[in-house]
Amino acid sequence: MTNRRNFLGGAGALTGAVAAAGVSRVALAALPEPVLQTTPETRPPLVPATGRPYDPVVTLNGWTLPWRMNAGVKEFHLVAEPVVREMAPGFKANLWGYNGQSPGPTIEVVEGDRVRVFVTNRLPEHTSVHWHGQRLPxxxxxxxxxxxxxxxxxxxxxxxxxxxxxxxxMYHPHADEMAQMAMGMMGFWVTHPKGRHPLIDRVERDFVFLLNAYDVEPGSATPKIMTMTDFNLWSWNSRIFPGIDSLNVRLDDRVRIRVGNLTMTNHPMHLHGHEFEVTGTDGGPVPKGARWPEVTADVAVGQMRQFEFTASEEGDWAFHCHKSHHTMNAMGHDVPTLIGVDHRDIT
Ligand SMILES: [Cu+2]
Known part of the structure; x- marks a missing residue:
């Protein structure tokens, strides 16, 4: 569920922590209330009640951050903080994230919106937020x-x-990056087009998620932050199989899936039963003459790829990274090869 934290209630740990750091009550009163998420379930799309209209996205095992309008400016409040993320049923990890979860909430705005994002730091070290891919001062x-x-x-x-x-x-810190991204600090940002756009079609289903990776030893709960490439959990929005929700669509829906990669390696994403086109990158929409059909498309490090297709085949279709070892979880990597071994005496 989604909760609103009371910064000024006097009883919350957050109030104490922030007040102790010297932020005045007057200054805090001017901030939008931070909203936090307590569940790793996929939340329904946040239909905009204020600001300009758009077709909202669905964040896989995640949510969109509510905002307030203040004199025409869209105001959000991100809180960088330690979180406990349920990565799969029965497996909780000590991560760092935003507003109660890792990854942080998706931020959705409309082209031309003036946006103000308050970032409160509840981590034990400094941080920042980099708005990956955006044109800004x-x-x-x-x-x-x-x-x-x-x-x-x-x-x-x-x-x-x-x-x-x-x-x-995408957004992520550009402060102690190796530690903070290895701990799960990242999120998605969607700027919807203002009105009709010749290269951005309306779709019936619009999903977003980040590819991320962790190294959590079996029996422990905190990622090893200095791991460079040998991760043992390849996750989607800090969830691992079988904890990743399905992307549910109706027959013949136009479907868009936006996938960002903030891991240390590339991921060839493969869809069963359909062909898709890459209709956009974080650099912008792909011209229609430059699109071609694919069933696997690589998403390299620091890239976003936007897949679109018509869900014209009924059924339960797999969608996965085609690197087989990326579909294993932590306890699979060190299993010795037993092919060719006579099992009869060891069972
Ligand atoms: Cu992969």
Missing amino acids: NGMDGVTGLTQPGIRPGRTFVYEFTARRPGTF
Whole structure:
């Protein structure tokens, strides 16, 4: 369920932590209430009640962050914090994320929207948010040591810019990146087109998720943050099989799936039973003459790929990364080969 935290209630740990860091009650009162998510279930699309209309997306095992309108500006409040993420039934991991979950909530805006994002840091170290792929003023790009000092623990930083081009983007820290991204700090951003767009079709189903990866030893719950390539959990939105929800569509629906890759390796994404086209990247929509049919498309590191197809075949169709070892979970990687071994004496 979705909860609103009361920053000024006096009883919450967050109130204490922020107040101790010297943020005045007057300043806090000006912020939008942070909204947090307590479940890893796929939440229904957030139909916009304020601001300009758009067709909302569905975040796989995730949710869209509510906003408030303030004098024409769309205001969001992200809280960077330690979270406990249920990665599969019975398996909870100590991650870092935003607003109660990892990955953070999807942020949805409309092309031309003025956007203000308050980022409160409840982590034990500094952080920032980089708005991967977006056109924005240099000072809003979120790179510590280059465009801003890190947001210190207990402090809130305000990012503000106009969402200039429609598209699918990601957000993640550019502060202690190796640790913070290995701990799960990332999220999705969708800027919907203003009105009809010649290269962005309306679809019946629009899904988003991030490919991410962790190294959590069996029996432990906190990722090893210095692992470079040998991860043992290849997750979608910090969920692993069989905990990943299905993408449910009706027969003959037009379907769009936006997949971002914030792991350390590429993932050839393969859809069964249908052909799709890559209709967009985080660089923008692909011209129609440059699209071709595929059943597998690679999503490289730091890339977003947008797949579209008509769900014209009835059934339960698999959709997976084609690297077989990416479909294994933590306990599978160290199993010795027993093919050719006479099992009769060891069973
Ligand atoms: Cu993969």
